[in-house]
Amino acid sequence: MESASASAQALREQIAATEARLQKLKDELAQVEASDAARYLNGLSLNGGPVTPQNGSAKWPLLNEEYQRYGRQMIVPSIGIQAGQLRLKSSSVLIIGAGGLGCPAAAYIAGAGVGTIGIVDGDTVETSNLHRQILHSTSKVGMRKAESAISYLKSLNPNPTYIAHTEHISPQNAQEIVERYDLVLDCTDNPASRYLISDVCVLLSKPLVSASALRTDGQLIVLNSPPLPPGNEAGGPCYRCVFPKPPPAESVVSCGDGGILGPVVGVMGVLQAVEAIKIIVEGKLAPSPEIQEGLKATPTSMLLFSALSPQPFRSVRLRSRRPGCFACSKDSGLSLEGLQSGSLDYVLFCGLASSANVLTPEERIEAAEYAKIREREHLLLDVREKVQFDICHLDGSINIPFSAFQGGAKAENDGKVPTWLPESLPKEAPIYVVCRLGNDSQVVTRKLKESGLDSGGKRWIGDIRGGLKAWKQQVDENWPEY
Structure with a gap:
């Protein structure tokens, strides 16, 4: 067993050394190509003028292969060779x-x-x-x-x-x-x-x-x-x-x-x-x-x-x-x-950022932690657009698109209980908000709290950190990622 482990380790080290050598060769090639390209660029005419023929002393400005390759393009009247193909080439x-x-x-x-x-x-x-x-x-x-x-x-x-x-x-x-x-x-x-x-x-x-x-x-x-x-x-x-x-x-x-x-x-x-x-x-x-x-x-x-x-x-x-x-x-x-x-x-x-960061850690919950409390009474609000909700969603969740909370829309419906909130849900039952990546859900969570839906702090409202992407990573590896 020890001999087999030693052989495997030796092979791993050999592979690592080979990969390192390959990467070094790629880097050297990239430097050479970049240097050649820089020298080439320095000799170009910005006005797209004719270039020096590549076939030595031949009287034709393009290689035979290039005439065949670009021929259908060059015979277009507005393209041609002098004002068209040679400008493109230079x-x-x-x-x-x-x-x-x-x-x-x-x-x-x-x-x-x-x-x-x-x-x-x-x-x-x-x-x-x-x-x-x-x-x-x-x-x-x-x-x-x-x-x-x-x-x-x-x-x-x-x-x-x-x-x-x-x-x-x-x-x-x-x-x-x-x-x-x-x-x-x-x-x-x-x-x-x-x-x-x-x-x-x-x-x-x-x-x-x-x-x-x-x-x-x-x-x-x-x-x-x-x-x-x-x-x-x-x-x-x-x-x-x-x-x-x-x-x-x-x-x-x-x-x-x-x-x-x-x-x-x-x-x-x-x-x-x-x-x-x-x-x-x-x-x-x-x-x-x-x-x-x-x-x-x-x-x-x-x-x-x-x-x-x-x-x-x-x-x-x-x-x-x-x-x-x-x-x-x-x-x-x-x-x-x-x-x-x-x-x-x-x-x-x-006004952009890589991701939303509007909630405190106490207002967020990990996907794995939410999975453990799914049997408790609560509401899961999925704020993805309906077309995404129809692709896949967690059982028991209700869909209120993020767009419904934007612009002039108000989560509190002018001080009334939102129509999407089930009447059977106890007043202190928590509300969890989820989206695809955990950005929109933070914004909606903040709006719900500002609307007074948390009953002065008696009801916990928060989002699932990382959204449904985190659900796939932490809970269900078969969850469809799109």
Whole structure:
């Protein structure tokens, strides 16, 4: 037995050493690729001009394989080779977010033959991503998204230079990452990132294609195009021009909470690729000073998509740069120094936090502890939306959606006992509130207490910490996680 244990331990140590060596080799490869890409980027023309032929002294500017690969694209009259394919080949595009938007956008941008493609994402692939994030697969669950996306893109088109940025975009790294590219696609899913990306694009004079999607709807805007210096009224509006103030934090719903139909986010990502290709082919990446002087403000529009509407697409015309805009007006208070110093707190500006934390420890209960007292008389209030409640719910729970407690809705029903409260429930019987992750349940618990439903402290009202996700982890491993 001891001999077998020793052999097993030796094998474990050998595996660990091999894995450490493999990781070291991956790190060395990443450094080499990043160095090569940096040298390549430094030689690119921001105006998307012709590149030096890769086939030596041959008179054709592309390789034979490239003529075959991009031929169907080059024969489109508005594309061609000199003003189209060669501009694409000499350009560099940064895609921030390798999720539902970034995946289709990256696939079509790589397929079109853009010369250098950077992917920014600090997350890893999860099973819940796969119904919409088409560059990832079941075999890549647990892999970094940026690396997973690039492995797919290389199999699609090995010609471009791919750079993986396996970190989230932040005020501290935004300049270093963005300044190396000609064009940026915002494929993120939260307001704080959108304001940050827009700000750095204004400071570095980069056009920005921004999109978002939730449930069955999406929107698309091309920002900072043309990318003129702050104060130049001919420049395109930035994200702050369109949305001077962020939405209320409580109204911000992620795909994880609100849901998303895969083809919807796919449509918006494909449209981002279309706009990116248009900007490159039309030579709108970085106008020279001479061209800048003759430019005039052009109308900007927001494209809205609704999958369930009889007319799914409609366009809303927007104003040009907003006077007094914090980012792109002549009175701009934005600077790269301020960005890097951390003086601009985007999370605070948007009123967001990673999770709700509005209750004291005494007002919360662990899922495992709640499981032990389920037989006692009490009320379990599930505040997920009905569509989620119908997927799965704990026996005996009643469903009052979180949305019923928002806005002007009052839990106390103007001082009366809520209609959802069973008349048979004793006045001092506790009320437990549960949601999916343990955030909304805290907010509802606080509202119920403020309404006086706790009878001056005689009735205990609290939430289940971590929600139904914690129930799966602590109590029932077969609970369906969605």
